[in-house]
Amino acid sequence: MGFTTQRNYRLLLYVKTFAIVVVGAAIAGYAVSWSFPASFGEGYHNALAAVQAIRKVLFWKIATIYAVIGISCIPAIAVLHLFYSHRIAGPVYRIGLEAARIAQGDLSGKIKFRPKDNLTDMADTLNNVASQYQGRIMAVKDCLAVIDAHSKTMSNLMQQGKDGAELKRAAEEITNNVKNIERSLSEIRT
Amino acid sequence: MQVNYRKKYFIKKDFQSRFMLRFVVIATVWAAAAAILFSFLAGKKLDDVRYSSHIDIKTISELLVPITFAAQVASLLIFAAILAYTVNSLWKRLSPPLYSLKKDIARIAGGDLMNEVSLSSDEEFQDLAADLDSMRSGLQEKIVRLKEQQRILSAAADELSRSTLEGKPSLTHAAALQAAVKGLKAAADVFHY
Numbered sequence: 462m463g464f465t466t467q468r469n470y471r472l473l474l475y476v477k478t479f480a481i482v483v484v485g486a487a488i489a490g491y492a493v494s495w496s497f498p499a500s501f502g503e504g505y506h507n508a509l510a511a512v513q514a515i516r517k518v519l520f521w522k523i524a525t526i527y528a529v530i531g532i533s534c535i536p537a538i539a540v541l542h543l544f545y546s547h548r549i550a551g552p553v554y555r556i557g558l559e560a561a562r563i564a565q566g567d568l569s570g571k572i573k574f575r576p577k578d579n580l581t582d583m584a585d586t587l588n589n590v591a592s593q594y595q596g597r598i599m600a601v602k603d604c605l606a607v608i609d610a611h612s613k614t615m616s617n618l619m620q621q622g623k624d625g626a627e628l629k630r631a632a633e634e635i636t637n638n639v640k641n642i643e644r645s646l647s648e649i650r651t
Numbered sequence: 652m653q654v655n656y657r658k659k660y661f662i663k664k665d666f667q668s669r670f671m672l673r674f675v676v677i678a679t680v681w682a683a684a685a686a687i688l689f690s691f692l693a694g695k696k697l698d699d700v701r702y703s704s705h706i707d708i709k710t711i712s713e714l715l716v717p718i719t720f721a722a723q724v725a726s727l728l729i730f731a732a733i734l735a736y737t738v739n740s741l742w743k744r745l746s747p748p749l750y751s752l753k754k755d756i757a758r759i760a761g762g763d764l765m766n767e768v769s770l771s772s773d774e775e776f777q778d779l780a781a782d783l784d785s786m787r788s789g790l791q792e793k794i795v796r797l798k799e800q801q802r803i804l805s806a807a808a809d810e811l812s813r814s815t816l817e818g819k820p821s822l823t824h825a826a827a828l829q830a831a832v833k834g835l836k837a838a839a840d841v842f843h844y
Contacts, residue, residue, distance in 0.1 A: 475738050478674055482681055482730055489682075490719040493689070497711045508706045515711070516697045523690040531682030538678050539671050543660055546670035549745065550663035557782035564789025568844040583753045590760040591844070594790065598842045601797070605839065608808070609832045615811070616825045632815040635828070639808040642801055642835075649762040651795050 466548075466579040474545050478538060485534040492526045552580040559587055568595040600645045604638040611635050666775060673741060677733050685726035692718045748774040752783060759783075764791040793841055800835040807831040 497515055501508035552574055559572045570591025572584045611631040618628050661667055696718055700706055708714050748770050755768040768784040770777060808831075811824040 471738055471742065475734060478678075478734055479727075479731060482678055483727060485678075485682070486685065486723045486727055489685070490723055493719060494712055494715050497715065499712070500710050501706070501708065505706060508708075509701065512697050512701050512706070516694065516701065519694055519697065520690040523693070524686050527682045527686035527689075531679055534678055534682070535675050538674050542671040542674050543667060546667040547660045547662065549670075550667050553666075553776060553779050554662045557779050560779075560782040560786035564786040566789075566793060566842040568842055570844075580749065583749065583756065586753055586756040586760060590756060590786075593760045593762070594842070595844045598839055598844075601801075601835070601839050605832055605836055608804070609829070609836075612811075612825055612828045612832060615815075615820065616822060616829070619820050619822050619825060628815050628820055632812045632820075635808050636812050639801075639805050643805060646794065646798050646801055649764060649794050651764050651791050651798065 470545075470548070470579065474542075477541055481534055481537050481541065485530045489526055489530040492530070493523060496522055496526065548577060549579050551575075552578045552584065556580065556583055556587055559584075559591075563587070563591055563594075568592075568598065570595070597645045597649065601642050604641045604645075607638045608635050611638075663778075670741070673737050674734075677730070677737055680733070681726060681730040684729065685722060688726055689718065689722040692722050745775060748776045748780070752776065752780060755780075755783060755787075759787055759790070764788075764794060793838070796841075797835065797838045800831070800838045804828070804831040804835050 498511065501511040555572060555574070559570075562569075568591045570588040572588055574581050574584055611634045615628055615631045615635075618631070693715060696714060700708060700714070751770060752768065755766075758766070759768075764787055768780050768787055770780045807824065807828040811820070811828050814821050814824050
């Protein structure tokens, strides 16, 4: 149970998100090392003083660095997921538009997606709706054209006062085509 | 002028906002967790150094690099697991409604216009379900009209056929049939392709 996605969509989504955070982590690590003095200084007392100084500011420095890195990563993550969510939202939007067109009676079924789009199976199924109903309506219209032609023929024959085999043949054709229309429409359950 | 909405990337605001928010939240949680873990480990190490009688570390790097590495690896491993869970749960949320809608579309293609297209109220893609149900009801309305006209045509054809077989063809019946043909044609012409 699922829906068609671009190949490796989930994996790419995962890897790219993870890559952004790994880059953020690397920058944060570098920034932490860079933000403290390089050496403890000479002698036990100097080193102890340096350690105490670092200890005092340690939490807030690290918190600030990670806050800055986090805030920088968030737009990158938001943009990445905007694109990835669009690969579902875009097709959903297109399918909605196509459904509205079909509701208005447009059975051209022209929905086409971009290569990286998802939900291509749903689009194909929707195109199938259009083609199935198009086929039925075309069959109805073809039968109607035959009925129309035969009914005109019958009117002409009647006006000429003929009432023989030709009339019966035309009536039979009309009955057959009416049955065909009935059959086409009865397949649709309303 | 018609706007090509596909050029807009923020097209389904609710859905896309929720999609993005999940990942923004876990990245934020990662940053906070990494900062806390890092400062905890570094603080512990500094306290060890401070209370030891002998300081054998010469540079800050010697002190911080192993802690940085440990904190980053631990936080990234946790992040990787949470990210996997998030992607998986996102899929579990998106798949059922889309699968259900796909089945509904296939059902409509098969000629079933009776059953509504709907999703549970807590599922995603409610607007798509509404669009598809409008499609179903639009088609249903047009097909019902076609069927009504087809019944009128069938009745007119029966009358004409009966009178012809009885040897008393009537121009009135032929005219009624032509009127019924026109009616059905008009009902069929609402469809275009």
